[in-house]
Every structure is written in structure tokens, then in C-alpha cells.
Amino acid sequence: xIEISNLTKIYKTPQHDVLALDQVSLKINxxxxxxxxxxxxxxxxxxIRCINMLEKPTSGSIMxxxxxxxxxxxxxxxxxxxxxxxxxxxxNLLSSRSVFDNIMFPLEIxxxxxxxxxxxxxELLEIVxxxxxxxxxxxxxSGGQKQRVGIARALANRPKLLLSDEATSALDPQTTKSILxxxxxxxxxxxxxxxxxxxxxxxxxxVCDRVAVIDNAQIVETDDVLKIFSNPxxxxxxxxxxxxxxxxxxxxxxxxxxxxxxxxVRASFIGESAGEPIISSMIKNFDIQANIMYGNxxxxxxxxxxxxxxxxxxxxxxxxxxxxxxxxxGLEIEVLENV
Amino acid sequence: xxxxxxxxDLNSWIISLFGDKTWIPEKILIATWETLYMVGISTFLSYIxxxxxxxxxxxxxxxxxxxxxxxxxxxxxxxxxxRSIPFIIFLILVxxxxxxxxxxxxxxxxxxxxxxxxxxxxxxRLTETSLKEIDWGLIEAAxxxxxxxxxxxxxxxxxxxxxxxxxxxxxxxxxxxxxxxxAGIVGGGGLGTLAYYYGYQRYEDSIMFITVIVxxxxxxxxxxxxxxxxxxxxxxxx
Numbered sequence: 001x002i003e004i005s006n007l008t009k010i011y012k013t014p015q016h017d018v019l020a021l022d023q024v025s026l027k028i029n030x031x032x033x034x035x036x037x038x039x040x041x042x043x044x045x046x047x048i049r050c051i052n053m054l055e056k057p058t059s060g061s062i063m064x065x066x067x068x069x070x071x072x073x074x075x076x077x078x079x080x081x082x083x084x085x086x087x088x089x090x091x092n093l094l095s096s097r098s099v100f101d102n103i104m105f106p107l108e109i110x111x112x113x114x115x116x117x118x119x120x121x122x123e124l125l126e127i128v129x130x131x132x133x134x135x136x137x138x139x140x141x142s143g144g145q146k147q148r149v150g151i152a153r154a155l156a157n158r159p160k161l162l163l164s165d166e167a168t169s170a171l172d173p174q175t176t177k178s179i180l181x182x183x184x185x186x187x188x189x190x191x192x193x194x195x196x197x198x199x200x201x202x203x204x205x206x207v208c209d210r211v212a213v214i215d216n217a218q219i220v221e222t223d224d225v226l227k228i229f230s231n232p233x234x235x236x237x238x239x240x241x242x243x244x245x246x247x248x249x250x251x252x253x254x255x256x257x258x259x260x261x262x263x264x265v266r267a268s269f270i271g272e273s274a275g276e277p278i279i280s281s282m283i284k285n286f287d288i289q290a291n292i293m294y295g296n297x298x299x300x301x302x303x304x305x306x307x308x309x310x311x312x313x314x315x316x317x318x319x320x321x322x323x324x325x326x327x328x329x330g331l332e333i334e335v336l337e338n339v
Numbered sequence: 340x341x342x343x344x345x346x347x348d349l350n351s352w353i354i355s356l357f358g359d360k361t362w363i364p365e366k367i368l369i370a371t372w373e374t375l376y377m378v379g380i381s382t383f384l385s386y387i388x389x390x391x392x393x394x395x396x397x398x399x400x401x402x403x404x405x406x407x408x409x410x411x412x413x414x415x416x417x418x419x420x421x422r423s424i425p426f427i428i429f430l431i432l433v434x435x436x437x438x439x440x441x442x443x444x445x446x447x448x449x450x451x452x453x454x455x456x457x458x459x460x461x462x463x464r465l466t467e468t469s470l471k472e473i474d475w476g477l478i479e480a481a482x483x484x485x486x487x488x489x490x491x492x493x494x495x496x497x498x499x500x501x502x503x504x505x506x507x508x509x510x511x512x513x514x515x516x517x518x519x520x521x522a523g524i525v526g527g528g529g530l531g532t533l534a535y536y537y538g539y540q541r542y543e544d545s546i547m548f549i550t551v552i553v554x555x556x557x558x559x560x561x562x563x564x565x566x567x568x569x570x571x572x573x574x575x576x577x
Binding site (some may be wrong): 052054077078079080081084086088090092093094096097105106108109153157163229316 | 510
């Protein structure tokens with residue numbers, strides 16, 4: 001759906017040039033929800049703005065739905081933009097227009113006949129659940145309702161791609177959840193590709209299929225969300241995951257001097273293996289003791305995902321074999337400490 | 340019944356105020372009309388032209404929808420130059436132009452030329468300020484939808500700035516009332532001429548006094564109308 005190759009963006013200022021994007025290449029598949037996560041200043045905002053050319057890249061190319069968007073003439077670009085929806089952190093609704101007329105706006109731009117456009121607005125109001133707010137003005141709406149209007153407006157011209165620029169960052173956790181549910185819902189119902197940027201790993205966890213981690217103008221890691229959660233490949237990814245999955249082991253665990261020969265490991269398990277009695281079969285098969293220090297289970301999009309910190313006590317070679325066994329069962333193992 | 344009493348009272352009130360100089364109220368009425376006429380037409384013309392100029396000044400700034408450095412610089416310089424000339428000097432400077440357009444430089448219609456010309460850059464700066472208050476996010480959202488520059492002006496900039504543009508009309512009108520009095524001193528007609536020739540040169544204190552009262556009422560009225568229209572535009576649909 002989107003193919004970004006060697007995208008570079010340099011902001012020229014009188015003092016010095018700022019490199020916002022450095023040779024970024026990415027492929028986003030049709031129908032997926034793709035997340036780009038990064039801290040503020042990492043370049044994610046520039047990246048998403050390049051996709052509909054709100055920012056002009058310094059070099060590199062972007063292909064959206066088979067069209068090289070970076071080399072379109074002005075008029076063609078306007079046509080193409082009508083088929084790319086966008087939602088914003090600050091909603092960006094026109095205060096001079098009612099909810100109904102705000103959703104009419106993109107239909108006016110694409111010159112849809114009024115009768116047909118009004119019909120479409122009613123459909124959209126239904127999709128986002130705001131039928132009763134049609135004649136209300138934006139400043140009387142809550143943040144969540146404003147973003148629903150934003151989503152309805154972005155969907156008006158039946159886009160194939162929706163760009164989400166920190167769409168939930170100004171919302172409370174409860175509202176964020178309901179907006180994310182709506183995005184997940186329209187992704188499936190309308191076969192819509194969604195590209196979102198965020199600094200919040202929770203957003204990635206709840207809706208994304210794949211994620212790219214951007215740090216210092218570069219994409220440092222791209223992977224399935226589940227894989228990144230179970231096995232982050234870079235310190236940046238790891239710190240994002242740590243920010244929402246409590247992985248730190250209390251100091252007391254390390255300070256316990258009682259264990260003479262043992263090993264502290266973290267096992268991460270995804271999907272089906274989360275439901276299997278792997279630990280108990282390990283204890284049955286190997287002559288070791290397993291002491292559960294910490295555990296949690298969470299959900300990444302629609303898949304269960306768990307973390308378990310185990311203290312394994314026994315002969316060194318038996319522990320090795322047991323760890324191998326866990327690995328074979330599909331768990332990711334990380335040795336935290338050899339005692 | 341009440342109307343009759345009021346009419347009689349008004350008559351006797353006028354007589355008690357002006358004595359035998361019954362020509363005074365008539366003069367004041369005519370002068371008031373001339374002032375309203377001059378100010379009305381020059382506000383209308385200068386607002387339209389100033390609005391266009393203000394829009395161009397905004398959209399040609401760096402990173403805006405129709406960025407154009409040279410147009411922006413030239414127009415900005417013209418606006419600043421015009422605004423830095425005191426109106427009383429400006430009046431005299433444009434006399435040849437006024438003569439060329441109207442045929443004379445004396446009278447109410449002739450005054451419309453300098454009044455309009457002087458107010459255009461003023462309106463342009465007011466418009467610029469109003470339009471720059473609009474959150475860039477709104478323009479970005481419209482661009483993302485594929486809006487053209489014209490659509491951004493007509494569907495985003497002007498509607499969103501409407502309350503503040505309406506206040507701008509009131510401010511311009513009030514400013515022009517002041518300017519028109521100055522134009523009156525050099526023969527522009529209206530309340531300024533009346534106050535200067537009769538009030539000042541012929542020592543008719545009552546004319547001076549009433550002129551001031553009429554001007555105060557006019558300014559109050561325009562400000563109140565402007566405020567209430569702007570308020571209504573802000574709260575439309577509520």
C-alpha cells in the first residue's frame with residue numbers, strides 16, 4: 001500500500017541543517033494497521049506528513065497505492081489527497097461549522113453532489129456513533145467526540161489509507177481505548193489500511209499488526225508487534241516495551257543470597273503457548289526446581305502475551321537442558337542472572 | 340398623543356437651544372449625513388480592497404499556502420510606507436489623484452478617495468492579524484483533504500476569522516470617522532467642515548458641542564453594532 005524508499009528530509013535553518021529523516025525505507029501492506037513509534041523529535045511526525053506531502057521530502061520516494069506521490073503535479077496531488085484520510089492530535093475541526101458541516105467539508109472539496117454528500121454524512125455519523133450530535137458545534141464536544149468527528153471526516157471520501165497523527169495523544173486512557181476500538185473496527189469493516197504514529201506503546205499494543213521504531217531520524221527496527229514485544233531487537237524498542245510491560249525485577253530478588261546454584265531467567269510466551277502447562281512439564285522432565293518470582297499476562301492486539309521470571313535451581317547442565325526445552329516449546333528466554 | 344407632545348417638545352427644545360438660529364439643526368443633519376456617507380462608502384471600498392491585500396499578505400508568507408517572497412516583501416513595504424504617513428499629510432499628497440478620479444479635490448465625494456486609500460493598508464494589517472490567529476492545524480487538515488488555495492481562503496480562513504473580521508470592520512469605521520473629520524478641515528464636507536468653519540472660525544460653540552456629541556454617539560453605535568455582530572458570529576448555532 002505504501003512503499004517508502006530512502007526518504008530523507010532536511011530542514012534548512014540559517015544556523016544549521018536539521019536532519020529529520022535519514023534514508024528511511026518502509027513497506028506498509030494493504031489492510032494492516034501499521035504503527036510508527038518514537039519519542040518526540042525522532043522524526044515520526046515528519047514521516048507521516050511526507051506521505052501526503054504536507055512536508056516535501058528532500059530526497060527519496062514514496063509510493064501510495066501504486067502512485068509515486070513524491071512526483072505528482074499540484075493538481076494530481078490534490079486529487080490523490082482526497083483519497084487519503086488523516087486525523088490529528090488536536091482534531092483540527094472547523095469551529096465555524098457544525099459537526100454535520102465539518103464532515104461535509106471534504107465532500108465539498110471533492111465536489112460530491114449535495115444530496116449524495118448529505119446522505120454520506122448521515123452514514124458516517126452512524127459509523128462513528130454521533131448521529132445525535134449532527135447539529136452541534138465542535139466546542140461543545142468532548143475530546144473523544146471531536147476525534148470521532150475527525151475520523152468521520154477522514155473517511156468521507158472512502159479513502160483506502162488513513163493516516164493518524166498522534167490521534168489519541170490528547171485523550172484520556174478510557175477515551176483512547178474507545179477511539180482505538182473504533183479504528184480497529186473500521187480497519188476490518190472498510191478494509192482500510194491505517195498508518196499511525198504515536199509515542200505510546202499502549203497504542204501499538206492495542207491495535208497494530210506491525211510496528212516500526214524510529215529513533216534519531218532512522219528506523220531502527222521493523223517487525224510484527226508480537227515479535228517486538230517478546231524479543232525487542234534494540235535498546236530503543238526495549239525501553240518502549242518496558243514503559244508499559246513491567247519487566248523490572250525488584251532488587252530484593254537479586255539480593256537474596258540463599259540460592260547457591262541457580263539461574264534467573266525471563267520467559268516470554270505468545271499466543272497458544274500462553275495456555276500450555278509448559279513450566280510444570282519442564283519440572284516433571286528435568287531434575288530442577290523452578291521458583292516463580294514474577295509473572296504477568298497481557299494482550300497484544302488480540303493475542304495473549306505473557307512474561308514469567310523464574311529462578312531455576314539445580315545442576316548447571318540440567319538447567320541448560322531445561323532452558324533448551326523451554327526454547328523448543330516456543331518461549332523466548334532471556335537470562336537475567338547466573339547465580 | 341405621546342408623539343405629538345414629543346414633537347412639540349422637540350421643537351421648543353430646539354428653539355430654546357439655538358434661539359433664532361434655526362438653521363443649525365438642519366446644518367448638523369446634513370453634515371451628519373455627509374459624514375455617514377463618506378465613512379460608509381470608504382469603509383466598504385477599503386474593506387474589500389484591504390481584505391484582499393491582507394489575504395495576499397498572509398498566504399504569501401513563508402511556508403503558507405501560496406508562499407511568494409517577492410510579492411510579500413513588496414506589498415508589505417507598500418503597506419508600511421502608506422501607514423507611516425500621517426493622514427493629514429496623506430490627504431494633501433493624494434490631491435492630484437483625487438482630482439484625476441473625481442474631477443475635484445473639494446467636497447464629500449472627493450474625500451472618499453484619500454479616506455479609502457488611507458484605510459486600505461490599515462484594513463490589510465487588521466486582516467493579517469485576524470487570519471494569522473487561525474490555528475495552522477486547520478489549514479493543514481484542509482490541505483490533507485486536497486483543498487485548493489481558493490478553498491482554503493473561502494472555506495477555512497475567512498469563515499474561521501469571521502468574528503474578528505467583523506470587529507475589524509467596526510474598528511475601520513471608527514477610524515474613518517476620525518479621518519473624515521480631518522478631511523473636513525481641508526474642505527471635505529461632513530461634521531469636520533461644520534465644526535471647523537462654524538464652530539471654530541465663527542465661534543458657534545453650540546455647533547462645536549453638538550458635533551462632538553454626534554461623533555461620540557456615532558462611534559458608540561458602530562462599536563456596539565460590531566461587538567454584537569461579532570458575538571453572534573462566534574456563537575452561531577448555539
